[in-house]
Amino acid sequence: MSDWKFMARQLTRNPLSLMGIIIIVFFVIIAIFAPLIAPTPEGHRDAYMIPRDGYSATPQPPSEEHRFGTTQGQYDIFYGVIWGTRSAFHVGLVVIGVVLAIGILLGSVAGYFGGVLDEVIMRITDIFMAFPGLILAMAIVAVLGPSLRSVMIALTVVAWPSYARLIRGDILQVREEDFIEASRGLGASSGRVIIRHALPNAIYPTLVMASLDIGAIVLAASALSFLGLGAPEGYADWGQLTSFARNWIVGPPGNPLKYWYAVTIPGLFILFFVLGWNLLGDAFRDILDPRLARR
């Protein structure tokens, strides 16, 4: 059976991983068709800025005009969550891409060559890993000035050391194998041995971790936005919407759930996005597990 067919069958066989695929495909569709689902009002300059309907602070309940209601400052929640899906994919995929590139480069170089180079790179990762992730990210965003770009840079800085570590460990294991020795004996350069022989046999755990991490990165980006250290005010971003809702989590006395829509709806979008990636990551881990019989 070919690899792709095997993967597809494994993915669809397990109901949980099927669920993960459905959730992620759903979000991809939302992101692609955002202009159709939530059309930008005419005369609105930037599609990623949520249109607002007045300046009153009190959230308004769902109505014909605002399907999910409006949040603090009369930002339309429906428009925000739909276009926020694009921001979530943007942050998650860009950060994971850059982190993978840095992690694979440094990790494989450290693992393959060993010695002083390995020591230096690994001690640097040690320093980065001693900082609690979110706090280091917060500090970096504060230094760079709050913006979506700073958030992505901060999350990249926080996330790369664990990838460098993981890939280094796997390369260390693979480099002792006979086929590496054989390829070196045939005169292949170090770069060729790493790229053609060592990496293809060592990269799977890293890819699994990456797919599991996309959700975590979007969650961290939301947390930073929630703290007011993310995109500029009004930018379509789930963390920002929960941040608007911060003062409206509990309604007035006697009706504590009065403003439920302001915090619940963006919260549910974040929840399902992260859940989808986690389920998908679990499925990839199961598929790439070599102990799994290929029947």
Place this chain on the structure above:
Amino acid sequence: MIPVITVSGYLFAALANGVVITETIFTYKGIGWWAWQAAVNLDIASVLGFALFNAGLFVLVNLVVDILYTRVDPRVRLGGAIQ
């Protein structure tokens, strides 16, 4: 017992992350709230101080975790080679 101690060390770091969010939501004026205020007002020295403080705390907790191993399991010896 040893894995439990190891994980509780890491949990400590995770909780240090959570303290910022929790104290912000509930306006509990602890170190997390202070760090958030500093970050929002771009008081960079305070944010860096908070980050460094937490990193130091994490290193300290890991030291305690290592020492606890010897308490839990007498076979564990710190300090390298067997005499």
